[in-house]
């Protein structure tokens with residue numbers, strides 16, 4: 001087994017490889033393999049896995065790519081993520097990808113799917129709508145049809161057919177994956193000094209660009225390493241981060257929040273990996289139906305999903321309580337409509353529950369963290385002194 005430091009280093013390398021070298025190498029191993037890129041937030045990767053395709057999370061270019069042509073595709077007053085994602089398509093980084101899935105979270109992503117279509121990137125460009133009705137007979141039927149479209153897309157690329165057996169096997173692997181990630185979050189809840197939020201971020205993000213089998217092995221190794229103490233407990237407050245579910249904050253921002261005296265005990269950075277809360281039912285005669293049912297009944301909350309019967313503010317408060325958080329940091333990408341429009345409602349719920357909160361905005365390529373660090377530091381000090 002590798003040391004924790006080695007595992008973290010390897011994960012950080014994979015997580016930010018914008019050429020997706022590992023995924024491309026995996027594809028070259030067999031002619032029936034396919035690469036499916038998906039945008040934030042959630043895509044049920046089980047269906048791709050069951051059809052010999054690797055789903056690759058395209059989380060934006062962050063601060064690691066100069067945007068040359070991407071800016072020409074978008075007006076200035078929108079978030080940064082789509083510019084980097086179109087840049088990656090135009091500079092050839094995604095040439096080996098067979099198709100792309102664009103989950104419906106906002107108009108920017110909808111437009112991005114159109115641009116990929118116009119630019120002829122991949123053999124399919126699927127705009128993937130989530131249901132807004134959580135009744136199995138309505139939203140459930142709709143969602144299943146959406147999944148079937150993607151299944152047909154992948155089948156047209158590699159000729160594979162979805163079998164019950166394969167899908168049950170894939171569901172089992174991804175259940176394990178979520179369980180292991182959750183275990184790491186649970187360990188961090190008790191001992192946040194053993195693994196920093198940034199290290200956790202690297203480990204979870206790596207899982208979006210390598211196979212689930214490889215990621216499960218890494219997660220198991222990480223968990224075994226975490227049974228021994230590491231680092232020193234600090235006099236930090238505990239916070240939950242909310243609003244960073246799509247455009248990702250730069251690594252320096254996550255580090256700055258921690259260095260300012262805040263243990264990040266939960267977050268929505270890479271929410272797709274943790275979307276289903278718990279397991280999808282296994283060994284079923286209708287595994288696709290189980291994926292649908294899991295979406296309808298076990299989804300986490302997010303501003304990008306319209307779920308009127310399940311208020312997000314209340315769920316955020318529940319999460320903060322579960323993690324024994326001292327406060328919430330609302331951290332959203334600039335111009336991110338879903339996050340910024342939901343924020344007041346969520347703040348109201350935090351106020352009602354007596355949970356302190358602050359907010360700020362970032363770009364994925366923000367380079368200056370001094371102001372954010374001071375704000376988070378003041379938040380931490382004020383809670384330590386007066387809460």
Ligand code: SF4
Nearest residue numbers: 079106108246247336
């Ligand atoms: S960061 Fe927000 S506005 Fe931008 S693409 Fe993502 S969800 Fe849409």
